[in-house]
Amino acid sequence: MGNRLTLMMPLNLRGLCRCDLADSAPDRDNPQQIKDTRGNMTVFRLILFALLALLSIYTAIVVMNHGFNFLPTAFDDLFAMTWQKQFNIDFMTFLVLSAIWTAWRHQFSPAGLGLGVLAFFGGMIFLAIYLLIVSFQVKGDVRALLLGKARALESSGKP
Numbered sequence: 024m025g026n027r028l029t030l031m032m033p034l035n036l037r038g039l040c041r042c043d044l045a046d047s048a049p050d051r052d053n054p055q056q057i058k059d060t061r062g063n064m065t066v067f068r069l070i071l072f073a074l075l076a077l078l079s080i081y082t083a084i085v086v087m088n089h090g091f092n093f094l095p096t097a098f099d100d101l102f103a104m105t106w107q108k109q110f111n112i113d114f115m116t117f118l119v120l121s122a123i124w125t126a127w128r129h130q131f132s133p134a135g136l137g138l139g140v141l142a143f144f145g146g147m148i149f150l151a152i153y154l155l156i157v158s159f160q161v162k163g164d165v166r167a168l169l170l171g172k173a174r175a176l177e178s179s180g181k182p
Contacts, residue, residue, distance in 0.1 A: 118146060122139040128171040
């Protein structure tokens with residue numbers, strides 16, 4: 024049995040909900056766990072595909088109407104102290120986090136740094152494609168998807 028992490032999460036104003044999060048890697052000796060993990064990964068992949076399709080269509084329409092020049096719009100008067108600019112800065116921090124995670128997952132190798140730059144400028148379109156590809160490469164292993172293959176092997180204690 025793997026390590027368990029228990030989280031206490033607020034549930035309305037009435038109480039707390041206990042949620043146990045088991046290790047993300049399925050027990051390879053238990054076919055039911057592997058089946059359940061594949062089902063969850065299928066849902067995850069479908070959501071990624073839907074997000075990718077929605078954002079790609081929307082982006083294509085915006086490019087047709089306004090061209091590719093998005094940087095002035097994104098960074099123009101960044102410190103205007105309006106809700107729109109607050110949203111832009113908040114979104115940019117997600118892009119930074121995505122870029123750092125992508126580079127970290129590849130152990131800050133040159134390829135990882137390049138992918139990090141793509142993550143920052145490519146946003147969700149990049150991240151959805153990246154996660155779809157990697158989810159198939161790691162055969163649905165969530166631990167390897169999040170940590171990278173080397174760290175996933177290290178954390179599982181397998182040689």
